Amino acid sequence: MKFIEEIGRRRTFGIISHPDAGKTTLTEKLLLFGGAIQEAGAVKSNKIKKGATSDFMEIERQRGISVATSVLAFEYKNIKVNILDTPGHKDFAEDTFRTLTAVDSVIVVIDVAKGVEEQTEKLVSVCRMRNIPMIVFINKLDREGKDAFELLDEIEQKLGLTVTPLSFPIGMGYDFKGIYNIWEKNINLFSGDNRKNIEETIEISDLSSKELNTTIGDSTAETLREELELVEGIYPKFEKDAYQNGTLQPVFFGSALNNFGVRELLDCFISIAPKPRPKESDTRVVNPEEKDFTGFVFKIHANMDPKHRDRLAFIKIVSGVFERNVPYLHTRHNKKLKFSSPNAFFAEKKEIVDTSYPGDIVGLHDTGNFKIGDTLTQGEILHYKGIPSFSPEHFRYINNADPMKSKQLAKGIDQLMDEGVAQLFTLELNGRKVIGTVGALQYEVIQYRLEHEYGAKCTYENLNVHKACWVDIKDADENEFKDFKRVKSKFLAKDKQGQLVFFADSSFSLQMTQQKYPSIVFHFTSEF
Numbered sequence: 001m002k003f004i005e006e007i008g009r010r011r012t013f014g015i016i017s018h019p020d021a022g023k024t025t026l027t028e029k030l031l032l033f034g035g036a037i038q039e040a041g042a043v044k045s046n047k048i049k050k051g052a053t054s055d056f057m058e059i060e061r062q063r064g065i066s067v068a069t070s071v072l073a074f075e076y077k078n079i080k081v082n083i084l085d086t087p088g089h090k091d092f093a094e095d096t097f098r099t100l101t102a103v104d105s106v107i108v109v110i111d112v113a114k115g116v117e118e119q120t121e122k123l124v125s126v127c128r129m130r131n132i133p134m135i136v137f138i139n140k141l142d143r144e145g146k147d148a149f150e151l152l153d154e155i156e157q158k159l160g161l162t163v164t165p166l167s168f169p170i171g172m173g174y175d176f177k178g179i180y181n182i183w184e185k186n187i188n189l190f191s192g193d194n195r196k197n198i199e200e201t202i203e204i205s206d207l208s209s210k211e212l213n214t215t216i217g218d219s220t221a222e223t224l225r226e227e228l229e230l231v232e233g234i235y236p237k238f239e240k241d242a243y244q245n246g247t248l249q250p251v252f253f254g255s256a257l258n259n260f261g262v263r264e265l266l267d268c269f270i271s272i273a274p275k276p277r278p279k280e281s282d283t284r285v286v287n288p289e290e291k292d293f294t295g296f297v298f299k300i301h302a303n304m305d306p307k308h309r310d311r312l313a314f315i316k317i318v319s320g321v322f323e324r325n326v327p328y329l330h331t332r333h334n335k336k337l338k339f340s341s342p343n344a345f346f347a348e349k350k351e352i353v354d355t356s357y358p359g360d361i362v363g364l365h366d367t368g369n370f371k372i373g374d375t376l377t378q379g380e381i382l383h384y385k386g387i388p389s390f391s392p393e394h395f396r397y398i399n400n401a402d403p404m405k406s407k408q409l410a411k412g413i414d415q416l417m418d419e420g421v422a423q424l425f426t427l428e429l430n431g432r433k434v435i436g437t438v439g440a441l442q443y444e445v446i447q448y449r450l451e452h453e454y455g456a457k458c459t460y461e462n463l464n465v466h467k468a469c470w471v472d473i474k475d476a477d478e479n480e481f482k483d484f485k486r487v488k489s490k491f492l493a494k495d496k497q498g499q500l501v502f503f504a505d506s507s508f509s510l511q512m513t514q515q516k517y518p519s520i521v522f523h524f525t526s527e528f
Contacts, residue, residue: 003321003357007288010359011273012082012316014099016124017109018117022139026109026256027072027085033266034074034081071314071345071361079270082361095299098372098420100126102298102316104359105133105273107265108159108249109256112138112145112172116158124159131246133274134161137265141169142176142255149230152251161249164235167264169253170216170224177216179253179261180224182231183238183268187215188261244274276359279318281375281382286319288358293320293328296384297374300366300419311415312343312363313370320378322356328376330369331383337376339364372420391524392423392436395465395503396443401457412454416446417496425468425493425501434493434503435460436468464505468493469522471500477519484517 017023072083084103086096100106106127110116127134138151146154152163170177170187178189207228213221242248250268254261276288286294299314315322322328327336343363344353356362364370375383400409413433417424422437437443443460450456471492473481485492491503502522504510514522 003291004289006357007359008275009079010082010276010357011079011105011270012084012103012276012359012361013105013107013269013273014084014086014096014103015107015109016086016096016100016120016127018111018114018119021109021111021114021117021120022256023109024085026107026137026139026262027083029256029259029262030081030083030266031072031074032259033263034076071363073345073361076266077270080360081270082359084361095420096123097126098298100130100132102296102314102361103132104275104277105135107269108134108136110136110138110151110155112140112151113143115146115151115154121158124161128160128246133244133246134249135243135265135269135273136161136163136249136251137256137261138251138253139256141172141179141253141260142258144174145172148172148227148253152235155249155251162236162247163249163251164238165231165253166238166250166268167252167254167261168224168228168231170220175220176255177220179264180228181264182228183250183264187212188264189215240272243272276318279384281384283382286382288319290319291321292378292380293322294318294375294377294380294382294384295322295362296376297370297372300370300372311366311368311418313366313374315362315364315376317356317358317360317362318384319358322360322362324352324354329379329381331375331377331381332371333369334381337369341365368415368418371418391468391470393438394440394443395434395436395463395468396460397463398433398435399459399461401459405456408454409450409456409458412450412456415454416449421446421449423468424496425503428492428494429490434463434465436465463503465503466506467504467510467524469502469504469510469524470495471502472521472523473500475519475521476517480517480519484513484520488513 015023015027070085072085074081074083084099086099100123108120108124108127110120124134136155138148145151148165148169152165155161155163166183167179167181169179178187180187207225212224215221216224236242236248238250239248243250250272252261252265252268254265256262278285278287280286281294295315295317297313298316301312301314322342324342325338325340327338329335330337341352342356343365344351344356345361345363353362373384398413400406402409413424413435416422422435422442425434425436426432427434435443435446447458447460450458488502491505493501493503495501502513504513510522
């Protein structure tokens with residue numbers, strides 16, 4: 001049964017963290033082990049001309065942040081690993097939430113000095129809602145930071161997790177000597193030289209042995225023994241089932257920049273992480289082992305290749321085998337499409353694949369058929385759910401700065417909005433275009449991409465809106481709705497799907513409107 005075997009060797013996961021905790025660096029180092037890249041470049045350093053492989057948009061290179069979600073795949077010990085690297089910056093939270101619908105497990109990266117930060121809290125709560133298995137990686141141990149036990153407490157309290165350390169640091173910051181791997185019972189010594197061969201570990205299965213003292217010194221050895229005794233006493237034993245159900249979270253320590261503790265993380269990850277999981281659709285739960293293909297679009301990226309102006313829809317395969325040149329049903333349009341060049345990814349390098357299996361991410365060239373959340377099947381009518389649009393928090397009018405280029409501007413806005421970068425609203429009163437985003441940095445990205453990818457310039461004008469609400473009138477009183485439309489005509493707009501949206505200029509006016517028109521319902525996500 002080659003098919004079942006292929007599913008068994010897939011591990012698809014996302015890496016989430018607060019900005020700057022070292023997520024992109026960790027991604028790079030994981031690829032290094034998979035032999036996928038020869039030398040890893042950290043996002044920060046301007047000295048290395050080679051930027052990080054997973055950040056390929058110019059704006060990311062300038063600012064040292066990841067903006068788009070990139071998909072990276074590599075083979076390690078006969079396991080096919082698919083990483084979805086998500087933007088850490090809070091202005092791109094929506095992209096990250098969507099990515100979390102496509103992963104089977106998650107690695108949470110935490111900075112040893114800063115501990116748990118707000119972005120981490122938000123993302124982890126989304127993972128907990130969906131019971132996604134999580135492994136925690138505490139990064140930057142070669143810097144001065146919080147005490148290991150203090151950090152573990154903070155993770156338990158702030159994130160509501162139940163943790164169990166599978167590796168433990170020997171010293172910290174300047175005194176950082178290495179890591180004791182509880183999972184494999186060996187010690188990995190830290191030399192501070194990241195060019196050194198990273199495979200050297202010393203097997204120490206018996207902690208009371210003299211060997212430990214000669215390796216790391218008497219006082220350090222004593223401290224380590226005490227700490228490990230504490231760890232055994234306080235934290236639950238690791239159980240694979242509890243981890244896969246999302247009720248127990250293993251913790252690893254390391255320094256991604258120095259390539260330290262990353263191999264331990266990866267080795268443990270491929271042996272405990274879940275293989276592709278079943279997913280719920282609007283009609284039934286679909287299992288990966290079913291022979292009929294199904295999958296859904298969780299991301300669209302325009303202009304991955306500036307030379308070709310192409311659009312790629314990223315599809316996560318849920319069940320069955322996806323084959324090249326076979327027609328599949330697009331359930332929203334109810335029409336069949338076939339794809340002659342489906343792509344598999346390695347950062348910005350893409351290869352055409354003939355067959356892909358559950359857990360894999362495939363990029364399909366798209367001429368405008370796809371929206372985020374669309375489902376493809378072998379013929380069965382079903383829709384995968386759980387990819388909402390959130391109500392934006394920032395609103396600006398968008399104006400054309402170059403009248404000769406209005407066509408390019410319209411096309412650019414259209415494509416970027418399909419990508420889910422932001423949401424476009426058209427005012428009912430005068431047809432002016434309003435862009436709503438979750439984070440303010442998105443406006444820069446849009447302006448930058450319109451100019452560089454579509455040759456169109458735009459300017460913005462502030463618009464005072466507190467919240468955009470989707471208006472639901474299926475049970476509304478007809479006269480009441482007419483009155484609402486008349487009184488609030490200045491504040492009404494349509495979104496890209498033609499649904500009616502109400503712009504409330506303050507929370508007070510929203511409350512008053514709700515009281516005045518009780519039969520009309522206002523929603524904060526578009527999935528009602």
